[in-house]
Amino acid sequence: MVNNIKKIKQNLQNSNTLIKCLTDCETGESVIVLNVGAGMHQKMRLANLGVFPGAVIKKKNHAPFRGPIEIIVKGTSLVIGRGLALKITVQCDRSCAN
Amino acid sequence: MSCHLPKADSKLKNDSPKNTINIALAGNPNVGKSVIFNQLTGLSQTIGNWPGKTVEKMEGHLTFLEYHFNIVDLPGIYSLSTYTIEEIVSREYIVSENVDIIINVIDATNLERNLFFTFQLLELKVPMIIAINQMDILRKRNIDLDFEKLRALFKLPVLPVVAVHGIGVHHLLEKAIEIVRQIKTRYRFPDLSPITSFGKEVETKVDFLFQKVEEVISRNKGIQYPARFLAIKLLERDEEIIKYLEINSEFKEIIKDANKYCDQLEEYHGEDIATIISSEIYGNITTIVEKVVKTRSKDEKKKFSIADKLDHFTTHSLFGYVILVLVLFGIYLFTFTIGDFLGGFINDSFSVWTEQVYSIFNENNILINIFWDGALGGFFGALAGVLVYVIPFFFIIEILQDSGYLPRAAFLMDRIMHSVGVHGKTVITMILGLGCNVPACMGCRIMETEREKKISIALTSLVPCAAAMTVVMGLVGRYLGFGWVIILFAINFSVILLVGKILNKLMSGSCTELIMEMHEYRVPNYNVIFKQTWLRSKGFIFKALPIIIGLGILLELLLIFNLLEPINAILSPITVFWLGLPAVTGLFLIYGILRKELTLVLLSLFASNVGLTILELLTPVQMIVFSLVTMLYVPCFATIIIIAKIQAGNTLYK
Numbered sequence: 030m031v032n033n034i035k036k037i038k039q040n041l042q043n044s045n046t047l048i049k050c051l052t053d054c055e056t057g058e059s060v061i062v063l064n065v066g067a068g069m070h071q072k073m074r075l076a077n078l079g080v081f082p083g084a085v086i087k088k089k090n091h092a093p094f095r096g097p098i099e100i101i102v103k104g105t106s107l108v109i110g111r112g113l114a115l116k117i118t119v120q121c122d123r124s125c126a127n
Numbered sequence: 128m129s130c131h132l133p134k135a136d137s138k139l140k141n142d143s144p145k146n147t148i149n150i151a152l153a154g155n156p157n158v159g160k161s162v163i164f165n166q167l168t169g170l171s172q173t174i175g176n177w178p179g180k181t182v183e184k185m186e187g188h189l190t191f192l193e194y195h196f197n198i199v200d201l202p203g204i205y206s207l208s209t210y211t212i213e214e215i216v217s218r219e220y221i222v223s224e225n226v227d228i229i230i231n232v233i234d235a236t237n238l239e240r241n242l243f244f245t246f247q248l249l250e251l252k253v254p255m256i257i258a259i260n261q262m263d264i265l266r267k268r269n270i271d272l273d274f275e276k277l278r279a280l281f282k283l284p285v286l287p288v289v290a291v292h293g294i295g296v297h298h299l300l301e302k303a304i305e306i307v308r309q310i311k312t313r314y315r316f317p318d319l320s321p322i323t324s325f326g327k328e329v330e331t332k333v334d335f336l337f338q339k340v341e342e343v344i345s346r347n348k349g350i351q352y353p354a355r356f357l358a359i360k361l362l363e364r365d366e367e368i369i370k371y372l373e374i375n376s377e378f379k380e381i382i383k384d385a386n387k388y389c390d391q392l393e394e395y396h397g398e399d400i401a402t403i404i405s406s407e408i409y410g411n412i413t414t415i416v417e418k419v420v421k422t423r424s425k426d427e428k429k430k431f432s433i434a435d436k437l438d439h440f441t442t443h444s445l446f447g448y449v450i451l452v453l454v455l456f457g458i459y460l461f462t463f464t465i466g467d468f469l470g471g472f473i474n475d476s477f478s479v480w481t482e483q484v485y486s487i488f489n490e491n492n493i494l495i496n497i498f499w500d501g502a503l504g505g506f507f508g509a510l511a512g513v514l515v516y517v518i519p520f521f522f523i524i525e526i527l528q529d530s531g532y533l534p535r536a537a538f539l540m541d542r543i544m545h546s547v548g549v550h551g552k553t554v555i556t557m558i559l560g561l562g563c564n565v566p567a568c569m570g571c572r573i574m575e576t577e578r579e580k581k582i583s584i585a586l587t588s589l590v591p592c593a594a595a596m597t598v599v600m601g602l603v604g605r606y607l608g609f610g611w612v613i614i615l616f617a618i619n620f621s622v623i624l625l626v627g628k629i630l631n632k633l634m635s636g637s638c639t640e641l642i643m644e645m646h647e648y649r650v651p652n653y654n655v656i657f658k659q660t661w662l663r664s665k666g667f668i669f670k671a672l673p674i675i676i677g678l679g680i681l682l683e684l685l686l687i688f689n690l691l692e693p694i695n696a697i698l699s700p701i702t703v704f705w706l707g708l709p710a711v712t713g714l715f716l717i718y719g720i721l722r723k724e725l726t727l728v729l730l731s732l733f734a735s736n737v738g739l740t741i742l743e744l745l746t747p748v749q750m751i752v753f754s755l756v757t758m759l760y761v762p763c764f765a766t767i768i769i770i771a772k773i774q775a776g777n778t779l780y781k
Binding site: 065067069070071072073074075076077078079081082083084090092093094095096097099102103104105106107108109110111112113 | 398405534537538638640646647
């Protein structure tokens with residue numbers, strides 16, 4: 030049973046149509062932002078920087094030890110703390126895969 | 128250069144030379160604003176604070192074509208919202224009558240994000256010039272911008288600039304003069320509704336609010352913001368603007384309406400209002416970018432440049448940390464080597480002069496004591512003990528800052544810093560602290576919340592600075608070996624971690640998450656670095672030096688009136704009983720508040736006076752205790768002053 034769930038999870042993670050957390054993205058993966066579930070101020074800041082539902086972002090890097098995530102948005106690289114990245118839901122963007 | 132703005136009247140050419148033009152430089156961080164500012168104003172700059180705010184204000188002057196220019200370099204910001212104090216300060220300043228013209232500096236390689244800020248500036252309807260910087264890099268990437276089209280769209284002067292080479296910078300001033308002449312006669316801010324209008328649902332609501340706001344404004348003088356800007360901000364539920372308008376009862380109804388519309392929009396779109404407005408603006412920007420950006424050839428994938436490789440290694444999960452350690456060591460080595468050399472030289476000269484002075488005057492001449500030992504001693508002490516470390520340190524930090532390394536350090540350390548209740552940016556100020564706590568604590572102003580600012584200051588002031596390092600190296604390193612130095616360091620950093628943990632527990636609220644731009648590496652601009660180094664050093668000299676001299680006089684007075692002995696006696700329970708140090712160290716530790724390395728200097732002076740070596744005076748354990756106490760007991764006086772000033776948010780020297 031547990032193994033099955035693990036398998037399903039793994040399948041889901043490999044699948045290209047999955048809705049997932051920004052933290053679960055592979056390095057170099059392009060995704061569309063679905064939802065930013067942060068507080069009002071951080072949401073506004075992210076929106077001002079181009080991270081809002083519908084925007085295409087690309088994960089560039091992440092720091093070790095569950096550190097922050099580096100993304101490319103509108104051609105700029107932006108570092109987002111992991112706690113905040115966890116609140117950003119994304120959908121894999123097939124149209125601009127890599 | 129052609130521009131569709133009507134040419135200025137030629138008969139105005141003989142205007143009086145006393146014409147002053149006030150310019151505000153505005154733009155995102157790292158777009159080359161300060162390079163342009165430096166190109167324009169040279170060394171005639173002052174660094175101060177915005178009245179009542181802990182935000183740095185950079186101001187400079189120049190005279191060009193018989194006009195006097197007052198240029199203010201606004202802090203680099205991403206938007207005109209209320210996310211940081213910088214944003215609030217900037218928008219209040221721009222609409223004040225102190226600004227004639229804004230020069231909006233844009234990074235050509237990052238057009239979309241930069242234009243977001245431009246679109247917000249446009250709503251303020253202040254005469255504006257758009258300077259598009261880094262055009263050389265853009266052209267190297269085989270991309271071109273259609274400036275004719277940009278001018279046609281924005282109906283404003285749009286100029287290409289290569290700030291690092293000074294290309295196009297003076298065109299900005301020529302344009303500014305042209306506009307100022309028009310302001311006197313027939314300047315009107317162009318109608319930009321074709322490019323700034325939002326989508327239909329949002330626009331109708333903004334327009335409705337706009338009509339109402341304008342009606343009230345026409346009856347009330349003294350509201351500096353344009354009606355449309357207020358309408359948008361009311362719709363966005365901008366707290367500051369609501370506070371600003373609430374005072375007037377006529378706006379009460381409008382604010383209620385705005386709230387209603389906001390709710391409607393949020394329900395309709397299923398998003399919050401900030402997202403709706405931002406995506407509307409970005410939509411408009413995309414339309415413009417599509418029209419003006421011309422890619423010459425869509426050849427090969429971009430090759431890995433040196434900058435990319437550097438970026439890869441400095442953010443690598445293993446090499447990144449190795450490089451970080453090397454950089455930290457490098458900062459310390461650089462500051463220490465130069466500071467030590469210059470400091471030794473100054474100290475030697477001063478002691479030679481002191482001997483000469485006392486050979487002329489009586490040793491008990493009180494006035495000479497106060498003036499020479501107190502005031503000048505303090506002055507040279509500050510020069511030899513602090514300034515010689517501070518200046519090389521400012522220099523190397525400017526290099527790290529300008530090249531873009533510091534955000535990488537923040538990126539790597541963010542996780543670790545979270546455990547003490549702050550995010551990665553505190554690492555930047557702590558790195559600054561390795562050289563000198565004074566600029567480092569000043570740097571803590573970049574933190575977003577009051578809570579983080581306080582924790583950052585606490586942690587940063589505990590970082591052993593170059594002066595504290597002198598004591599550790601000169602005492603423990605010299606007599607007990609380098610291993611003990613490392614141990615002392617480890618203790619110091621554990622204390623920092625511990626203090627962070629405790630503060631994190633004690634202070635309510637939680638840690639803000641990091642949102643930080645990491646711009647590409649670039650070769651630092653030496654012009655900017657030298658000028659910034661000088662500017663910051665100058666600021667330090669004028670702020671800290673008078674206080675240090677004053678304190679020197681005070682200590683000398685204490686000495687003359689034999690008040691230090693009682694203080695030593697009062698302190699001896701601590702020094703002798705708790706710490707197990709000789710009673711005389713109490714005096715040294717008091718001097719150490721003034722300059723940390725004074726503790727060691729005085730100790731060796733005392734030792735030679737009584738004819739002992741330091742090894743005979745202090746046991747190894749006492750040495751370690753003495754060094755540790757020096758590292759941690761209290762920040763030096765200059766740091767205390769700066770912290771007090773930051774906390775008070777005082778207006779500093781202009």
